[in-house]
Amino acid sequence: MTNRKVGLWLIGAFGGVGTTVTVGLTSLCRGLAQPIGLVTAKPLFQNLDLVEPHEWVIGGHDVRAGSFYESATGLMERSGVFGYALLQAVKNDLDQFSKNVQPGIWINESSTHTGENNHIVLCQNPKNAVAQVCEHLQTFKKVHGLDRVVVVNVASTEPIYPLDERHQSPSALLNSLTEPCLPPSSIYALAAIQSGCPYVNFTPSLGASLPALELLAQQHKVPIAGKDGKTGETLLKSALAPLFAARNLRVRSWVGHNILGGGDGRTLNSPANKESKVKSKDVQLPSILGYPLQTHVSIEYVESLDDWKTAWDHIHFEGFLGTKMTMQFTWQGCDSLLAAPLVIDLARLIDFAARKGESGIVKPLACFFKSPEGVTEHDFFKQTTELENWVRSHHPLSAR
């Protein structure tokens, strides 16, 4: 067993995904759970010396006061996950990690923060905010004697943020930081990159997805990955569309209707925030199928579902001699539980990329994302092959 210690810094730590990542890692650490849903638990990855559960130290930011245990209890009661006995067994671990969660940064601009999100550090402008986040990261690393800190954005989806010339180069961006020029997700991303921390954007928010930050990541030798974790309905699309393509069946329309509750659902109830999400979900099909088709994606907040997302997809396709046929599916998944193991996978793999000296966008991680950066391939199986090839490029003898 090594003495390695690596930090996992979660932006939006007390949300459903951040909480589940923390419950999951502590449960794995204590041998109370199996690594189901973890891609990196598969034989292929066993030679990579990825960070093990007991080697992670968890911290992060959140605009809500609270604790991992409190959030976990809420998830258990509302969504029926985890189980009482498991939470008791990891309560102490959760409480230790809760101490590492800092208030979220908040730029003092026109948009006022909502009543419940008041665990914040007010900053005058993006420049100050970046500095504040950098300080939090440095303190975390120092206090716990960490070899490295990986930053992952698991906060609520932001509205679409319009880009302009200030976002095209590092210098233009850095010169604009005294005025409003970035959404919160990108402030955290900038701070992570400047602090040399590998960065993953698991949400559809802007994060590091602008030319200025992509270039900056290369300059700072920091690997980054994003964006928007591919957990459910979109994952299925990216597996089923290749089937229709392979059989030369012509998809005429593909309608997806998503309903979900919980914090993520509530955020999406705002039309601006929903727009980011829908946009992220609706680009794949023409890309995979190779022709335009009618697609429609809708997402509605349904309070009673809590963290359970149900998607209904209706695929109308034409077979031989113009015969119209139909496939429908429903997917009933618990979003946080689908997302959390992928966050752990990504943290492990971006840390690995950092160790291997990679920087900028790590394209072989595309299979984890709805809107993979720097990659136009949306076919899940082709993306998976890229990931396998990448692993084997580093460890040629890795198991199939």
Added chain:
Amino acid sequence: MTNRKVGLWLIGAFGGVGTTVTVGLTSLCRGLAQPIGLVTAKPLFQNLDLVEPHEWVIGGHDVRAGSFYESATGLMERSGVFGYALLQAVKNDLDQFSKNVQPGIWINESSTHTGENNHIVLCQNPKNAVAQVCEHLQTFKKVHGLDRVVVVNVASTEPIYPLDERHQSPSALLNSLTEPCLPPSSIYALAAIQSGCPYVNFTPSLGASLPALELLAQQHKVPIAGKDGKTGETLLKSALAPLFAARNLRVRSWVGHNILGGGDGRTLNSPANKESKVKSKDVQLPSILGYPLQTHVSIEYVESLDDWKTAWDHIHFEGFLGTKMTMQFTWQGCDSLLAAPLVIDLARLIDFAARKGESGIVKPLACFFKSPEGVTEHDFFKQTTELENWVRSHHPLSAR
């Protein structure tokens, strides 16, 4: 335009699949249909000089008296496919091809034939029956001046046929032909192989799937392929199971309930025939997932559905921290229309294999079959990659 003429000999010609193959090829020939659902219409296959619609001459066997036009009209009226105008436009072509359909062979043994299947040639034993089929094939080839005849079994599913030592070698089998030793599907397969005709078994019946016939195909330099076309629910399984595997989600149970009417459905209403089908549908999941799981496949005959098959699949899986989630799908497809383009694909590809001098089982065709012979891989996308590799091994510059 070449002067090439190739025969397509359909066993069970007037059934739904055989009829749709014939309507389809004549419609394609007259420019009345697009090649939707034809895998070999994709760019990858364009350099292979595959047999074109106008180059096929269709014939076959059937135990029913009838005609392609009559069967096609029945399908149109009951299942709402083809359209009136299309059938009128190809009626003459259908009638020409109907003339090439010979009565089915019938061995004079204990099991008596049913009343409606009385378009038969009574044979004393398998030896006579094989000779009769060979004569039909030779006549067909000679009358139409064909370069080659491809034989495809699209007849109703037979009950499981037990194998013994007589089926292990060509000599043992050939010495047993004066007594009952083969089901009808295998008698046709034997005749095809002895006549040098490439053979495809699109059904779950025995066909050429016994050591004696596989060896004989090699000896006669005849390529063969089978068995049981992967058209609907099983196709979906072989595309979705790899997704669960890739994400390390643990499938706990996978239940598939199929309902269909039509001739195929009616045959499956007999428990013995159903057994063949269910067996063919139920082997893939443990193979792809790599662990045992509870699976259940049922098929029921529902008269009102005619040729439309509806499958409902319920997939119960465990995600992170043991959280149980569910995917369900329904598939509403018209069986004959899904099968027919694959039959055309297989006819084109097995003819190509023959031209390239391949013999015995053509394993790269596995992606077309529920129970691919000589292949243990059931993952549809890996099977597809094998097909692509095979094409490129013959034509390295083939399009992606």
Added chain:
Amino acid sequence: MTNRKVGLWLIGAFGGVGTTVTVGLTSLCRGLAQPIGLVTAKPLFQNLDLVEPHEWVIGGHDVRAGSFYESATGLMERSGVFGYALLQAVKNDLDQFSKNVQPGIWINESSTHTGENNHIVLCQNPKNAVAQVCEHLQTFKKVHGLDRVVVVNVASTEPIYPLDERHQSPSALLNSLTEPCLPPSSIYALAAIQSGCPYVNFTPSLGASLPALELLAQQHKVPIAGKDGKTGETLLKSALAPLFAARNLRVRSWVGHNILGGGDGRTLNSPANKESKVKSKDVQLPSILGYPLQTHVSIEYVESLDDWKTAWDHIHFEGFLGTKMTMQFTWQGCDSLLAAPLVIDLARLIDFAARKGESGIVKPLACFFKSPEGVTEHDFFKQTTELENWVRSHHPLSAR
């Protein structure tokens, strides 16, 4: 056989519903169809001497030039209904009735008519338009020697039309007719009422649903009924919600997602028109269940579906000890074919009401409508009981 002849005047005659009504009545008349889907074909109604298929003479208005045969052929080709043989058999009848279809009225105001809807009579104001429609109705009645003309609105859904004090009394309304004050549907309704024609509004448009016209109908002794035929998803809601109520299961959310193509779908693609429809579909559940709950109804136009509507409903309910459970359904129905028999039912029953001297809203017809006028009961089975009681109030010995 009587010498009775009754007119059926369809507003929007060449649309899917109007066309199917006409194909249906002519097919029934010629003994080519069974009265499946016709409520009034049930034993209960056999003593009422309702108008029989051969007694109807069909006419109407449409803003499209065309014919019943042309529309019917289009429906057959796109949506796979009717069948070629049936349409040939009734072609002559359809052509006779097509001659009775007049151009639609069009008020010469700011909103210009679209290019394809150019089969119109331009009118200077509502007053002229009403006069024009009255003339059409009188001519129809006179030419064919009809005992009565029943007017049914089956035209496309209009946007919501705001009401004001002009719509509160007959006199106020009649004094306003020289300026824009009514949507087209209400102009037709006013003309019907003034002409003494029983009027049915099968759409969510305004029609006769304003105090001024309801009072006018009473004054003119004209029975009216509406609005918005209950054909599919809403029908199911009104049958299933009573089940949850009867078992005291608490529905927490009910989400309905509708997709459809065809002319109706295309109209709904306009947000203003969609609003009328969604509003009509979303009022029932709290009424039946007796408590507020989260409901969501969406409708999207999916071109490839043509006249087939698919609805997916997700019902999330709480059982004993707060246990959350789920029911989902999908409904795949052909809208015109579901609507047409109900239009025939309503025409027969409102004619019956007229014969019996009823006037104003005929409330016992509530079971046919999504937004039944003058009735707060949405439980389908209670509504059906009201219909049965009404029948028995006229014919006490009617069969169960």
Added chain:
Amino acid sequence: MTNRKVGLWLIGAFGGVGTTVTVGLTSLCRGLAQPIGLVTAKPLFQNLDLVEPHEWVIGGHDVRAGSFYESATGLMERSGVFGYALLQAVKNDLDQFSKNVQPGIWINESSTHTGENNHIVLCQNPKNAVAQVCEHLQTFKKVHGLDRVVVVNVASTEPIYPLDERHQSPSALLNSLTEPCLPPSSIYALAAIQSGCPYVNFTPSLGASLPALELLAQQHKVPIAGKDGKTGETLLKSALAPLFAARNLRVRSWVGHNILGGGDGRTLNSPANKESKVKSKDVQLPSILGYPLQTHVSIEYVESLDDWKTAWDHIHFEGFLGTKMTMQFTWQGCDSLLAAPLVIDLARLIDFAARKGESGIVKPLACFFKSPEGVTEHDFFKQTTELENWVRSHHPLSAR
């Protein structure tokens, strides 16, 4: 508050249903749950002075050693119901009631009991077994000073038991009791009736459903009701089929596929036991619709589902002009939680019937049962009207 105390004697007490009844009544008693899912909590029943939660004393028989708390914990862990906090709050109550559960009776005949069901009293013949059960009931009543004891069968489904002339009259049956002549469910029923205890059969087992016991119940002035609680898929059928009937839509086929785990599912895995269940589920549709149609019901044991039952129903119907349309639904319910409130309802109502002097089959309770005794009406809403009429016959002013 009265001093009334009434016994609820559950046969199969520690099964999922019996356990949930007990958790439910104790939770209601302590104000920890709302009466959701209880029909008798509706306003209609408020004047009937039905037995309140705190007035029940629970006991019963079970062939498994165990306790309510143990069973409840198992259900919580496997099926995610109840919640940890609730079970802790009622643990003492459960433990008190567990003391009242007696071993099951077991006749010493050829069929040997299985290993895990060994909490039994061996009896030589039915006569002894009945005497033993009577003694248990008397002791229970005496020890707790109960006004009355209601007996409810919630044990596992038995195989179909063939009837003969011994089962036609009380005297014939009572004279046969020294030899094997009744399944266990009927032995309990006989003992209940002889002890003057109202009896409810919530399962498809024989119970009191034989002429001899129905007559005996009348002679002993004991009200009885059964059989097979209508909790899920069959309930939906009995609400949806009337809709198709009301609209004169012709159902061509209705296929139901049920999957479930848990104890009930495991029992049904035995073909003989499954036969009872399927038979009970398959009789309603032709009765409600009024014509024969193809129906198919299947039930499969799927271990991973535990106590959650999923039903998929596919309804294929013909609309106007022979147009085929489809409705599908899936129902995901937790069987024990659906059944338990109905058991409480039935216990309250059969006690009420006893107080009102009713005896023999209480037909107005038909809406609770899949195979209602003495009643041919299967339409849920008509059955519900019968129940309402019965209530009002006793209390004319009961609320709607």
